[in-house]
Amino acid sequence: MNYNNPNLLNVLAGQYVLGSLKGSARKRFQRLMLSNQKAREATLMWEQNLNNLANAIAPQAPSEKVWLRIIQKIEHQSKPSKTVIRTKPSIWRVWSLVATAAAIVFAFIVMQPTNPIKDVQQIALVQNKAQQSLWFININKQVFYVKASSELVAKTDRDYQLWMILKDQDTPISLGLLPKQGHKTLVKNIHFTTSDITLLAVSLEPIGGSPSGLPSQVLHTTELVVL
Amino acid sequence: MEHDDLLPYVYLTAQGDKQAFAKLYQQTSGKLMAISITMLSNRAHAEEVLQEAFIKIWHNASEYNSSKGSVISWMISIVRYRCLDALRYYKVRKEQSMVAGDIDERNIAVHYDENTKLVSCIEQLQPQQKQAIHLAYYKGLSHSELVDHIDTPLGTVKSWIRRGLVQLQRCLTV
Numbered sequence: 001m002n003y004n005n006p007n008l009l010n011v012l013a014g015q016y017v018l019g020s021l022k023g024s025a026r027k028r029f030q031r032l033m034l035s036n037q038k039a040r041e042a043t044l045m046w047e048q049n050l051n052n053l054a055n056a057i058a059p060q061a062p063s064e065k066v067w068l069r070i071i072q073k074i075e076h077q078s079k080p081s082k083t084v085i086r087t088k089p090s091i092w093r094v095w096s097l098v099a100t101a102a103a104i105v106f107a108f109i110v111m112q113p114t115n116p117i118k119d120v121q122q123i124a125l126v127q128n129k130a131q132q133s134l135w136f137i138n139i140n141k142q143v144f145y146v147k148a149s150s151e152l153v154a155k156t157d158r159d160y161q162l163w164m165i166l167k168d169q170d171t172p173i174s175l176g177l178l179p180k181q182g183h184k185t186l187v188k189n190i191h192f193t194t195s196d197i198t199l200l201a202v203s204l205e206p207i208g209g210s211p212s213g214l215p216s217q218v219l220h221t222t223e224l225v226v227l
Numbered sequence: 228m229e230h231d232d233l234l235p236y237v238y239l240t241a242q243g244d245k246q247a248f249a250k251l252y253q254q255t256s257g258k259l260m261a262i263s264i265t266m267l268s269n270r271a272h273a274e275e276v277l278q279e280a281f282i283k284i285w286h287n288a289s290e291y292n293s294s295k296g297s298v299i300s301w302m303i304s305i306v307r308y309r310c311l312d313a314l315r316y317y318k319v320r321k322e323q324s325m326v327a328g329d330i331d332e333r334n335i336a337v338h339y340d341e342n343t344k345l346v347s348c349i350e351q352l353q354p355q356q357k358q359a360i361h362l363a364y365y366k367g368l369s370h371s372e373l374v375d376h377i378d379t380p381l382g383t384v385k386s387w388i389r390r391g392l393v394q395l396q397r398c399l400t401v
Contacts, residue, residue: 007393014392017304018360019311022369044296046392049399051300051307052345053364057265059257066260066274067252070281071245167312171295 003032003039013042017050034165034172034201035218122194122224126202135178135202137162139194139224144186146178154180160219161209162186165199172201177209197224233298241289248285255299256281259306266310266367267317276313280306307367314367348398356391359384 003009015021016029033039126135134152138145146162154160160180163172176186200222203215210216233254239247259280263273283305295301349357359377362368368376373384 010396011389011392014396015363015388018363018388018392019307019367020359020363020370020373020388022315022371044294047304048296048300049345049395050364051303052343053349053361054258054262054303055343056346057258057261057365060261060264061257062260062274062277066256066278066281067249069278070252070285073278073282074245074248074285167308171290173290 017046
């Protein structure tokens with residue numbers, strides 16, 4: 001599919017916003033938005049225009065308990081508990097996750113971080129196209145513990161930045177610069193839970209990180225694996 | 228509801244101001260609830276989605292900036308994308324109220340009060356294009372669900388949506 005074709009990009013973005021784009025096609029477009037500024041702009045354009053359709057529906061007051069529950073949650077919980085939407089995984093997806101988990105566990109055993117963090121909930125492995133492990137990411141409630149692999153050949157005149165895509169959101173959020181060697185701890189924003197993350201991405205950036213607040217060139221993407 | 232009316236509330240919400248957040252809720256919850264209930268056809272699920280969306284808005288208010296469009300459009304997108312997730316989840320669980328076969332477009336109370344450019348452009352679409360876009364936007368129907376609902380081949384449904392969007396964009400940018 002030629003994503004440089006602006007007409008195709010506009011139609012895909014329109015279908016994404018409408019909701020008619022589903023399943024793997026929807027995921028592919030979400031991934032595309034990570035690296036393609038024009039895809040993000042087209043999506044925003046359609047959101048701005050199509051969301052005016054909502055003006056045609058008569059407002060309906062929610063029951064009072066909705067507001068009470070919202071207030072209760074934001075006052076008594078540092079992190080909101082969310083309904084995790086799960087779809088039936090396909091056999092290929094299950095196989096892919098099992099294979100990725102096996103690779104990550106192997107990497108975990110081989111790499112052995114010097115300051116292992118207890119209470120591990122999720123992990124991720126960033127690999128290049130040749131399946132070489134580049135970064136091992138270990139996530140617990142407070143931090144992302146990132147360890148650069150010895151296989152990583154990092155550019156000295158550029159930095160590598162880690163991003164996340166949250167459920168229901170199109171704009172990538174920066175998690176910080178990745179280590180080119182050794183390990184680094186990135187502090188996690190307490191306002192989201194790891195179950196909100198649909199994708200992690202690594203971009204190549206000028207020294208100091210993205211000047212625009214968005215990924216300049218996405219090199220790798222990976223999903224989190226729940227242990 | 229103008230963009231500028233909601234901006235101060237979002238700004239203060241981002242600072243942790245619960246009164247401003249309450250004002251934001253008062254001003255927008257009716258519209259957002261209407262979207263949620265129209266898409267999900269189930270009041271309890273619609274309220275659950277609305278609740279989750281506002282908790283997200285509370286936590287993410289600091290990430291809003293004008294490059295994300297108007298405040299209300301940003302909030303509508305949060306609610307709609309949550310609804311789409313919920314639709315997928317409940318359809319997998321085969322909950323009856325979420326089955327596309329129950330949908331009748333006549334039940335979508337669409338009344339264009341405002342004479343906006345979008346309304347004018349929508350009205351210029353062919354009836355089938357308009358129906359397909361309405362069902363996708365208001366009910367979150369995928370291409371394959373539209374096939375079942377309108378009883379039309381997949382290629383035709385995709386073509387209606389694609390041509391409808393191209394025509395809409397052309398009209399909106401004139």
